[in-house]
Amino acid sequence: MTPPILYSTDASPPCRGVLLAVAAAGIKLNVQEIHLMDGEHRKEEFLKMNPQHTLPTLDDDGFHIWDSHAIVTYLVDKYAKDDSMYPKDLQKRAVINQRLHFDNSILFPAIREIAAPILYKGVTEIPQDRIDFIKQNFEFLEIFLGNSDWMAGNTLTLADTSIIASVTSLMVFVPLDQYPKLAAWVKRCEDKIPGYAKANTAGVKIFHNLFGKFFSKA
Numbered sequence: 001m002t003p004p005i006l007y008s009t010d011a012s013p014p015c016r017g018v019l020l021a022v023a024a025a026g027i028k029l030n031v032q033e034i035h036l037m038d039g040e041h042r043k044e045e046f047l048k049m050n051p052q053h054t055l056p057t058l059d060d061d062g063f064h065i066w067d068s069h070a071i072v073t074y075l076v077d078k079y080a081k082d083d084s085m086y087p088k089d090l091q092k093r094a095v096i097n098q099r100l101h102f103d104n105s106i107l108f109p110a111i112r113e114i115a116a117p118i119l120y121k122g123v124t125e126i127p128q129d130r131i132d133f134i135k136q137n138f139e140f141l142e143i144f145l146g147n148s149d150w151m152a153g154n155t156l157t158l159a160d161t162s163i164i165a166s167v168t169s170l171m172v173f174v175p176l177d178q179y180p181k182l183a184a185w186v187k188r189c190e191d192k193i194p195g196y197a198k199a200n201t202a203g204v205k206i207f208h209n210l211f212g213k214f215f216s217k218a
């Protein structure tokens with residue numbers, strides 16, 4: 001069986017969310033780098049797969065799906081050796097889904113609304129309300145963690161692999177000194193998610209190199 005193809009770029013938090021999920025679940029993918037700055041995602045062939053031209057995009061033997069959260073749930077349901085990353089138990093799955101929606105509707109937009117104006121519009125100042133928004137949502141993540149080790153309870157799930165990709169990116173704008181549970185969880189992810197370094201560390205470094213210089217102005 002040929003592994004599904006993931007069109008991806010390392011600096012992208014949602015792409016790293018997929019790379020972390022498949023590393024943790026032991027799923028093999030053929031990862032193909034797409035260069036956003038060269039417009040490769042807007043070429044006709046790419047648009048046939050994903051008219052929304054976003055990365056990551058998955059091609060599983062001609063079946064195309066995009067949005068990292070849709071991709072990871074599909075891949076784990078189809079290819080993981082067990083359901084531990086995304087349990088079939090309805091209530092456990094519902095909590096993970098809530099965290100995935102939080103990542104998609106809150107954390108990723110928090111990144112995009114800072115990063116896109118810097119990358120594409122020459123903006124050099126980060127508005128304070130964007131920083132406050134990150135802080136407010138780091139506080140929610142502290143509450144989600146509560147006394148648990150992981151984002152959706154006491155086992156590693158897709159909630160962790162998606163959210164860690166976003167949080168390690170947002171940390172360039174807001175450090176975790178005020179969020180002890182979140183800081184401990186980041187360390188836990190680094191130590192315990194199989195394949196963490198390859199899936200996340202290099203991409204986070206690229207992200208921090210791109211945006212770190214704006215931090216002092218925030």
Ligand SMILES: N[C@@H](CCC(=O)N[C@@H](CS)C(=O)NCC(=O)O)C(=O)O
Binds near residue numbers: 041052068
């Ligand atoms: N919610 C989406 C976000 C995808 C997204 O916006 N990716 C960015 C890279 S981080 C992208 O492809 N931007 C290029 C574009 O939208 O044209 C996901 O989780 O996959």
